[in-house]
Amino acid sequence: MNLKKQFRKNSVLCLSALMLLLSVAAFSTMKAHAADGWPEFAVEVNLGAEIIDSMKETDYHGAIEGVGGNSLYYWKVYEFSMEEDGLLDIYLESDDASYLGTAAEYDGFAIFDGEEPDNLVWRSCKRNYRMQKKYSSAQEMYCGSAKVLLKEGDYYFAIRQHKASGGLYYLTLSYEKPIVNVTSVTLNRKKTTIKDDGKRTLKATVLPSNATNPAIEWSSSEPSVATVSTRGVVQGVAPGTTTITATSEDGEISAECEVTVTCNHKYRTTITPASAKKSGRKQVKCSKCRDKTITKIYAAEDITLSKTSYARNGKRRKPSVIVRDSRGKKLKAGRNYTVTYPKGTENVGKYTVVIKFKGNYTGTVKKSFTVVPKATSIKQIKPKKRGFTLTWRKQKVQSTGYEIAYSTDSNFSDVSTTKVLVDKNTKVSGRVSKLEKGKIYYVKMRVYTNTVVNGKTKALYSDWSDIKAVVTM
Numbered sequence: 001m002n003l004k005k006q007f008r009k010n011s012v013l014c015l016s017a018l019m020l021l022l023s024v025a026a027f028s029t030m031k032a033h034a035a036d037g038w039p040e041f042a043v044e045v046n047l048g049a050e051i052i053d054s055m056k057e058t059d060y061h062g063a064i065e066g067v068g069g070n071s072l073y074y075w076k077v078y079e080f081s082m083e084e085d086g087l088l089d090i091y092l093e094s095d096d097a098s099y100l101g102t103a104a105e106y107d108g109f110a111i112f113d114g115e116e117p118d119n120l121v122w123r124s125c126k127r128n129y130r131m132q133k134k135y136s137s138a139q140e141m142y143c144g145s146a147k148v149l150l151k152e153g154d155y156y157f158a159i160r161q162h163k164a165s166g167g168l169y170y171l172t173l174s175y176e177k178p179i180v181n182v183t184s185v186t187l188n189r190k191k192t193t194i195k196d197d198g199k200r201t202l203k204a205t206v207l208p209s210n211a212t213n214p215a216i217e218w219s220s221s222e223p224s225v226a227t228v229s230t231r232g233v234v235q236g237v238a239p240g241t242t243t244i245t246a247t248s249e250d251g252e253i254s255a256e257c258e259v260t261v262t263c264n265h266k267y268r269t270t271i272t273p274a275s276a277k278k279s280g281r282k283q284v285k286c287s288k289c290r291d292k293t294i295t296k297i298y299a300a301e302d303i304t305l306s307k308t309s310y311a312r313n314g315k316r317r318k319p320s321v322i323v324r325d326s327r328g329k330k331l332k333a334g335r336n337y338t339v340t341y342p343k344g345t346e347n348v349g350k351y352t353v354v355i356k357f358k359g360n361y362t363g364t365v366k367k368s369f370t371v372v373p374k375a376t377s378i379k380q381i382k383p384k385k386r387g388f389t390l391t392w393r394k395q396k397v398q399s400t401g402y403e404i405a406y407s408t409d410s411n412f413s414d415v416s417t418t419k420v421l422v423d424k425n426t427k428v429s430g431r432v433s434k435l436e437k438g439k440i441y442y443v444k445m446r447v448y449t450n451t452v453v454n455g456k457t458k459a460l461y462s463d464w465s466d467i468k469a470v471v472t473m
Contacts, residue, residue, distance in 0.1 A: 038061055038077050038112075038117050038156055039079075039117065041061045041077060042077040042078060042079040042156055043077070043078050043079065044078075044079045044080070045078045045079070045080050045173060046080070047080055047081075047082075047088075047173055047174050047175045048172070048173075048174045048175065049172070050170060050171070050172050051078065051170070051171040051172070051173075052168060052169075052170055053076065053168070053169060053171065054164075054166050054167060054168050054169065055074050055076055055099070055159065055161055055164035055166060055169070056074070056164075056166050057074060059074050059075060059076045060073060060074045060075050061075050061077060073104075073106065073160050073161075073162045074159075074160065074161055074162060074164055075158050075159070075160050076158065076159040076160075077156055077157070077158050078156070078157045078158075078171075078173070079114065079154070079155075079156055079157075080154075080155055080157060080173055081114070081153070081154050081155070082150050082151065082152050082153055082154075082155065082175065083152065083175070084152050085149075085150070085151050085152050085178070086149075086150070086175050086176060086177050086178050087147045087148065087149055087150075087175070087176040087177070087178050088111070088147070088148045088149075088150050088155075088173060088174075088175065088176075089145070089147050089172075089173070089174045089175070089176045090109065090131070090145060090146045090147070090148065090157075090171075090172075090173060091143070091144075091145045091171070091172045091174075092109075092131070092143065092144050092145075092159075092169055092170065092171045092172075093141050093142060093143035093144075093169070093170050094141070094142055094167055094168060094169035094170065095140055095141055095142065095167060095168075096142070096164070096165055096166075096167030096168070096169065097133070097135075097142050098161055098163050098164050098165050098167075099142070099159070099161055099164060099167075099169045100131060100133040100142050100143075100144045101133075101161065101163060104126065104162055104163075105125060105126050106125055106126075106160060107125060107126060107160060107161050107162065107163075108123060108124040108125040108126070108130075108131065108160060108161075109123065109124045109130075109131060109146075109157070109158065109159055109160070110122065110123040110124070110157075110158045110160065111123070111148060111150070111155050111156065111157055111158075112155065112156040112158065113153075113154075113155065113156075114153060114154025114155045114156060115153070115154065117156060121148075121150070121155065122148050124146060130146045131144035131145065131146050132144055132145070132146075147176065149178060157173060159171075177212070178212075179212045179250075180208060180210055180211050180212045181211065181212070181250055181251060182206055182207070182208075182211045182213070182214065182248035182250055182251060182253050183207055183208060183211075183253065184206075184207045184253060185204055185205070185206055185207075185216065185246055185247070185248055185253050185254055185255045186204070186205045186207075186255050187202050187203065187204055187205075187246055187255045187256070187257050188202060188203040188204075188205075189202060189257050190256075190257055190258065191257065191258045191259075191260070192234075192257060192258075192259055192260070193259070193260045193261075193262060194226070194234065194236045194259065194260075194261055194262075195236055195261070195262055195263070195264035196236040196237060196238055196239055196261050196262065196263050196264055196288070197236060197264050198236050198264065199233055199234065199235050199236070200233075200234045200259075201231070201232055201233050201234070202228070202232040202233075202234060202244060202246070202257055203232060204216045204232060204246040204255065206248065211248075211250070212250065213248075213249055213250040214248075215248075215249035215250075216232070216246045216247065216248060216249065217246075217247045217248075217249055218230060218231075218232055218244065218245070218246055218247075219244070219245050219247070220234075220242050220243070220244055220245075220259075221242050221243040221244075221245070222240060222241070222242035222243075223237070223242075224237060224238060224240070225237055225238055225239075225240035225241065225242040225259075225261050226242045226244070226259050226261050228244050232246065234259055236261040237261065238261065239261050239262055239263045239289055240260075240261055241258065241259070241260050241261070242258075242259050242261070243256050243257070243258055243259070244256065244257045244258075244259055263286060263288055263289040263291065264288075265286040265288065265289065265291060266286060266287050266288055267284050267285065267286050267287075268284070268285055268286075268287055269282065269283070269284050270282075270283045270285070271283075271297075271360055272297075273297065273357070273359075273360055273361050273362040274297040274298060274299050274300060274325075274360060274361050274362070275299060275300070275357070275361065275362055275363040276299060276300050276301055276303060276357075276363055276365050277299060277301065278299055279296055279297060279298050279299045279326065280296075280297040280299075280360065280361075280362075281294055281295065281296055281297055282294070282295040282297055282360065283295075297360045297361070298325035298326045298327050298329070299325060299326045300323050300324070300325050300331055300336070300337075300357065300361055301324075301325070301326050302322075302323070302324040302325070302326075302328075303321070303322070303323050303324075303355060303365050303367060304321075304322050304367070305319040305320070305321060305322075305353060305367050305369055306319045306320040306321075306322065307319045307369065308368070308369045308370070309369060309370050309371075309372060310369065310370070310371045310372070311371075311372055311373075311374055311375060311462060311463065312346070312347065312348050312371050312372065312373055312374050312397075312398060313374070314346055315346055316345050316346045317345040317346065317351075317369070317371055318341050318345065319353065319369050321333065321337075321339045321353060321355055321367070323336065323337060323355065331361075335358075335359055336357065336358065336359055336360065336361055337355050337356060337357045337358060337361065338355075338356050338358060339353060339354070339355055339356075340353070340354040340356070341353055345371060346371075347371060347398060348371050348372060348373050348398045348399075348449045348451060348460055349370070349371055349451050349453075349460070350368060350369075350370045350371075350451070350453045350458075350460070351368065351369055351370070351371070352366050352367070352368050353366065353367045353368070353369065354366055355367065370460055371460075372449075372460045372461060372462050372463070373395065373397075373398060373399045373447040373448065373449045373460065373461070373462040374395055374397065374399075374447065374462060375395070375446060375447060375462040375463045375464075375465060376392050376393050376394075376395045376402065376445065376446070376447050376462070376465055377392065377393050377465045377466065378390055378391070378392050378443065378444070378445060378465050378466070378468050379391045379392055379393060381443060381468045381470045382470070383470050383471055383472055383473050384431070384433070384472070384473060385437075385472075385473045386433060386434060386435050386436070386437050386472055386473070387431060387432050387433035387434065387435050387472060388431070388432055388435075388441065388443070388470045388472060389429065389430070389431045389432075390404070390429065390430060390431075390432075390443060390445075390468070391428055391429040392428055392429070392445060392465070393428070394425070394426065394428045395425065395447045395462075396425040396426055398449055399425040399447045399448070399449050400423065400425060400448055400449050400450045400459070401421060401422050401423040401424055401425050401427075401447075401448060402421070402422040402425070402427070402445055402446065402447055402448070403419055403420070403421055403422070403445060403446050403447075403448055403461065404419065404420045404421075404422065404430065404432070404443065404444075404445045405417055405418070405419045405420075405443070405444050405445065405446075405464075406418055406420075406432060406441050406442065406443045406444075407441070407442050408436075408439060408440065408441060408442070409442070410442050410467070410469075412442065412444070420432065421448075425447075435472050436472065437472055437473065438471065438472060438473070439471065439472050440469055440470070440471050441469070441470055441471075441472065442467050442468070442469050443467065443468045443469070443470060444464045444465050444466070444467045444468070445464070445465050446461050446462045446463065446464045446465060447461070447462040448460065448461045448462070
């Protein structure tokens with residue numbers, strides 16, 4: 001073939017028809033047999049090599065097959081081998097249309113078993129035409145092609161055409177690896193969850209393992225939620241749900257994975273602190289998805305001291321502070337508030353404790369307690385004419401004097417009670433007169449100390465002594 005014809009041959013686009021034939025039974029309606037002289041006259045060819053040849057009467061190598069009369073069938077025979085199972089790709093072109101004609105029932109092409117030449121493997125003819133003829137007006141050529149699935153072994157390829165005019169034809173028999181289609185695609189996950197800034201790799205398993213084209217195409221039903229790369233890497237974009245689909249490139253076999261994307265929250269906390277009178281709140285809000293929670297901070301409305309009055313004993317006094325919110329929950333010192341105690345609380349006086357709130361709370365609250373003089377006791381009480389005398393234990397440390405109370409009522413009601421001040425802390429005895437004769441009187445006493453509170457002098461009193469009773473004479 002000259003270069004021009006070679007170029008013309010390679011430029012022709014032919015329609016290939018795929019024929020898969022695995023047994024002679026598929027052609028049981030066709031009658032065909034090989035001539036005894038085939039092995040002797042067959043031309044051995046290598047697959048892939050182009051054959052340039054023509055048909056003439058002397059190429060006939062067998063009996064007329066299934067047709068009466070004097071019609072003569074020309075048989076051109078080639079011997080070839082399949083090194084392994086695969087497709088035999090048959091391509092023939094010529095400017096002579098007769099090679100691809102279909103006038104007679106047995107015109108066309110046939111393949112016979114190399115070991116048993118009478119065994120027909122495949123044929124193309126008028127009634128079962130496989131070689132589709134096309135004509136290119138630009139190239140002025142006829143061409144035809146077919147693909148036949150053959151097993152490893154030796155074969156004969158025969159061209160039979162009783163009206164061949166003897167023109168040249170160009171034939172190529174070549175091997176083509178059979179296409180193995182994908183039958184299934186599975187993913188390593190059916191469902192998965194990732195963050196909106198996270199990644200997850202999906203792995204696709206393609207069967208069969210020897211598929212001709214195992215490539216996978218990936219897609220996301222909602223790219224605004226998550227995208228997927230050509231390697232199955234899923235990238236979260238925004239909270240939501242999407243379906244990732246892996247589809248075989250050679251067809252429509254696919255598998256799916258449902259992907260839920262959640263927000264990788266970036267929370268910011270805003271505190272509106274509570275006080276002793278007003279509740280506050282704590283807001284935690286995501287700057288990305290606006291998810292938020294609001295928690296009430298209950299007012300620290302119940303603030304008490306463990307004691308509000310102490311008797312002086314020469315030691316520093318520090319009442320503990322108890323703070324509860326409006327629900328009754330106890331707050332924690334150090335975390336929710338700090339306490340500052342005044343100096344000198346070992347002395348008689350009035351003192352202020354400062355509670356300063358912190359953290360989820362704000363404000364300052366002051367609570368007071370007193371340290372009073374040490375109490376005294378009545379040592380002896382004696383009746384006198386219309387009165388009584390009494391002695392007591394001296395208490396002169398940080399004291400100003402004493403207060404004596406007597407009453408005809410053991411409960412010391414206001415209307416029946418009289419109080420007498422003894423303004424010297426060194427005195428240890430006293431007398432009360434001008435009382436009713438033969439009357440029972442109840443007597444008690446306490447120590448007092450004059451001290452300055454908020455710029456004013458104020459008396460602080462000890463606890464009362466035990467009550468003594470006396471009957472006047």
